[in-house]
Amino acid sequence: MIAEFGLAALWLAAALAALQLLAGSLSLTRGGEGFAAIVRPAAVVQGLLALVSFFALMVLFLRTDLSVQLVAMNSHSAKPFVFKLAGTWGNHEGSMLLWVMVMGLAGSLIALIERRLPERTMLATLAGQAFVSLGFYAFLLFSSNPFERLDPAPPQGAGLNPLLQDIGLAFHPPTLYLGYVGLSVAFSFAIGALITREVGPAFARAMRPWVLGAWVFLTVGITAGSYWAYYELGWGGWWFWDPVENASLMPWLAATALLHSASVLASRNALRAWTVMLGVVAFSMSMVGTFLVRSGILTSVHAFAVDPERGTFILVLLAINIGGALTLFGLRAATVTEGKRFALVSREGALVFNNVMLSAILGIVLFGTLYPLVTEAFDTRVSVGPPYFNPVSAIFFVPMLLVLMVGPLLRWRRDNLSRLRRRLVVPGLLLLAAVAALLAIGGIGVLPFIGLALAVALAAASLLPLRGRNLRRTPIATWGMVAAHFGIAVALFGAASESAFTKETLVAARVGDVTQVGPWQVRLDAIEPVAGPNWTAMRAGLSVRYGEGAVRQLKPQARSFWSPPQQTAESALLTRWNGQLYAVLGEEGEDGRWQLRLWWKPFVTLIWIGGLLIGLGGVLAIVAHVANDVRRSVAREKIADRRMRQGR
Amino acid sequence: MKLIVAILSLVWTPLAVAQDSVPPAPYAYRQLDDPALEAKAHDLMVTLRCLKCQSQSIADSDAPMAGDMRSQVRQRIAAGEEPEAIRAWLVERYGDYVSYSPRVTAMTWPLFAIPLVLLLVAALLLRKRFGRNVSE
Numbered sequence: 001m002i003a004e005f006g007l008a009a010l011w012l013a014a015a016l017a018a019l020q021l022l023a024g025s026l027s028l029t030r031g032g033e034g035f036a037a038i039v040r041p042a043a044v045v046q047g048l049l050a051l052v053s054f055f056a057l058m059v060l061f062l063r064t065d066l067s068v069q070l071v072a073m074n075s076h077s078a079k080p081f082v083f084k085l086a087g088t089w090g091n092h093e094g095s096m097l098l099w100v101m102v103m104g105l106a107g108s109l110i111a112l113i114e115r116r117l118p119e120r121t122m123l124a125t126l127a128g129q130a131f132v133s134l135g136f137y138a139f140l141l142f143s144s145n146p147f148e149r150l151d152p153a154p155p156q157g158a159g160l161n162p163l164l165q166d167i168g169l170a171f172h173p174p175t176l177y178l179g180y181v182g183l184s185v186a187f188s189f190a191i192g193a194l195i196t197r198e199v200g201p202a203f204a205r206a207m208r209p210w211v212l213g214a215w216v217f218l219t220v221g222i223t224a225g226s227y228w229a230y231y232e233l234g235w236g237g238w239w240f241w242d243p244v245e246n247a248s249l250m251p252w253l254a255a256t257a258l259l260h261s262a263s264v265l266a267s268r269n270a271l272r273a274w275t276v277m278l279g280v281v282a283f284s285m286s287m288v289g290t291f292l293v294r295s296g297i298l299t300s301v302h303a304f305a306v307d308p309e310r311g312t313f314i315l316v317l318l319a320i321n322i323g324g325a326l327t328l329f330g331l332r333a334a335t336v337t338e339g340k341r342f343a344l345v346s347r348e349g350a351l352v353f354n355n356v357m358l359s360a361i362l363g364i365v366l367f368g369t370l371y372p373l374v375t376e377a378f379d380t381r382v383s384v385g386p387p388y389f390n391p392v393s394a395i396f397f398v399p400m401l402l403v404l405m406v407g408p409l410l411r412w413r414r415d416n417l418s419r420l421r422r423r424l425v426v427p428g429l430l431l432l433a434a435v436a437a438l439l440a441i442g443g444i445g446v447l448p449f450i451g452l453a454l455a456v457a458l459a460a461a462s463l464l465p466l467r468g469r470n471l472r473r474t475p476i477a478t479w480g481m482v483a484a485h486f487g488i489a490v491a492l493f494g495a496a497s498e499s500a501f502t503k504e505t506l507v508a509a510r511v512g513d514v515t516q517v518g519p520w521q522v523r524l525d526a527i528e529p530v531a532g533p534n535w536t537a538m539r540a541g542l543s544v545r546y547g548e549g550a551v552r553q554l555k556p557q558a559r560s561f562w563s564p565p566q567q568t569a570e571s572a573l574l575t576r577w578n579g580q581l582y583a584v585l586g587e588e589g590e591d592g593r594w595q596l597r598l599w600w601k602p603f604v605t606l607i608w609i610g611g612l613l614i615g616l617g618g619v620l621a622i623v624a625h626v627a628n629d630v631r632r633s634v635a636r637e638k639i640a641d642r643r644m645r646q647g648r
Numbered sequence: 649m650k651l652i653v654a655i656l657s658l659v660w661t662p663l664a665v666a667q668d669s670v671p672p673a674p675y676a677y678r679q680l681d682d683p684a685l686e687a688k689a690h691d692l693m694v695t696l697r698c699l700k701c702q703s704q705s706i707a708d709s710d711a712p713m714a715g716d717m718r719s720q721v722r723q724r725i726a727a728g729e730e731p732e733a734i735r736a737w738l739v740e741r742y743g744d745y746v747s748y749s750p751r752v753t754a755m756t757w758p759l760f761a762i763p764l765v766l767l768l769v770a771a772l773l774l775r776k777r778f779g780r781n782v783s784e
Binding site for chain 1: 679694697705730732743744747756762770775
């Protein structure tokens with residue numbers, strides 16, 4: 001019953017999206033204004049129905065209702081509660097339902113609270129949102145129905161891939177999806193503004209919280225995903241330039257550019273066409289990402305779905321949405337003026353430069369990810385990996401970082417670099433000191449060298465906007481910007497340090513053997529069997545000691561899951577302020593010795609701390625903008641109130 | 649779905665598989681004694697693709713084939729071969745797919761042209777934006 005109920009709710013939600021699109025479009029025509037009243041309520045109810053449908057699926061998973069095909073294929077009654085819950089979205093159909101649910105709720109929210117935009121733009125925006133949603137409803141209902149029944153019901157489910165039975169990964173995909181879907185709202189705003197030709201500061205202000213929100217989710221999602229790959233795959237790598245990682249990186253790059261250009265548009269009324277264009281590109285990248293992941297067109301660590309029919313469907317959606325949006329942009333671009341002018345050396349100038357660099361990196365990642373598909377069509381298989389992406393993206397990343405050091409210090413419209421010379425003394429000296437120190441250490445590769453030196457200078461430069469200010473009166477938005485830029489420096493330092501200074505030891509050890517990795521002494525004390533709810537494991541007891549410090553314990557496991565049968569290595573990590581010790585237990589050799597893999601990774605944790613700082617910066621920016629909006633609307637009400645009283 | 653599980657278990661149960669087959673290659677899980685040579689081998693291994701896995705280098709994989717390849721690379725480095733010679737040997741054996749560092753060929757030259765094109769476009773964009781209104 002619950003399955004049928006969920007399916008009915010999904011159909012109703014789709015019908016309401018169709019109504020929303022129809023009424024929204026008609027209300028923009030002459031004589032159709034009467035339909036306008038339907039649009040907002042339709043958007044609200046559509047979102048609620050999608051939510052109901054998603055809850056229905058969640059209940060099915062919690063009950064492990066094996067008469068539903070999706071549950072039977074992806075769940076198992078012996079699975080812990082939280083993974084039953086995560087099973088709801090840990091598969092293709094469920095994740096697509098999550099997508100339309102979040103998209104529907106986002107539509108409900110803008111229908112309820114967004115009152116700043118001209119009403120016609122708002123109607124066009126909601127119609128655009130309904131159009132995009134409809135594509136996904138069709139996708140769900142016609143080719144990936146999550147509520148499909150299975151007759152007869154199997155006695156037991158197939159289970160969830162053990163690699164995915166990890167608390168981090170349970171919440172990783174929904175985080176990214178929230179980001180993707182947030183960008184769909186930005187896309188709808190861009191479409192709405194293009195249709196009514198109302199591209200201005202009000203449009204940028206309405207769009208900005210959504211872009212920022214999406215960007216925060218993407219940032220946190222990418223950071224968490226990278227940490228997951230780091231500790232779960234058991235080899236200490238944290239970024240592989242894997243197509244699926246690139247699929248989440250591309251929308252992030254576009255969203256980063258978009259939020260910067262949106263803030264120029266909001267406060268300076270400049271970069272109008274560019275901002276709209278980026279709004280279209282950012283969501284397009286989300287769809288490209290979804291296509292790459294969901295179609296299984298690229299073989300990769302994370303691609304757990306392989307089904308060409310679905311791929312084709314998403315590709316068609318992609319073509320319709322992107323093609324339509326770009327056509328609209330082409331038609332309207334001539335009438336959307338660039339907005340206010342500014343000089344090269346100005347805050348806007350620096351932001352434009354960085355926008356162009358981010359777009360170029362986006363181009364590299366997109367091209368490098370898709371190119372192997374092109375050559376495969378000609379029967380040549382090539383791989384494009386870190387040796388390509390690292391140096392080539394650095395061509396654009398390094399100039400961007402240099403501009404990032406001065407950009408936030410520049411004035412709007414036009415400025416003079418010589419004014420900043422004295423303020424840049426400290427970062428400049430730090431850069432020189434870092435270069436000298438790194439030369440003294442020696443043996444560091446070119447890219448890690450540049451990365452470490454620039455990170456040190458950027459860390460100092462990113463704090464400069466706070467200098468000479470009363471810290472308590474500094475606007476929250478400024479704190480947000482400083483946190484995010486400082487986070488870039490922190491993450492860069494961690495990444496470069498990991499690459500330059502990691503020590504690796506692979507040994508076959510007997511119980512009692514002592515080995516060395518970097519400054520650590522590691523002793524294998526014992527090997528013992530342990531069991532969990534749906535796995536058994538061999539666990540190593542390691543005594544580890546940093547230099548002459550205290551002895552501490554580490555217990556890495558080699559796990560065997562039985563539903564489905566699969567082996568994983570559970571790494572054990574020991575975090576110090578200056579890095580992480582990473583231990584993995586491998587297999588037992590024929591001579592009774594156990595494989596141990598040990599790494600000492602100095603400052604590696606800074607990668608993810610930096611990522612979280614960047615996300616924190618985004619959160620502070622949202623808080624600042626929302627607080628401003630609230631203050632502004634309260635002030636407006638007060639003025640209106642006073643006028644009324646004076647009128648009496 | 650069964651197929652996926654089958655494929656994944658192929659990829660992810662190398663431990664069980666390895667025990668049934670021939671003894672593992674000597675340097676699959678063992679480093680070279682000379683740290684300089686090991687570093688050289690490691691730098692090469694992270695740029696070689698594990699052919700049995702999904703988007704992992706042979707330095708990041710439990711698959712038996714990746715172990716064999718690691719052993720090959722370490723032994724050849726120890727024998728004094730240059731990393732690029734080993735890469736060329738592997739490419740000849742397994743095709744371009746094995747190397748994460750694409751060569752410039754008739755098929756791959758656009759990969760190397762695109763950064764230049766993007767640089768040019770970026771320069772043009774910035775020039776167009778700022779070239780004419782500096783005096784404003």
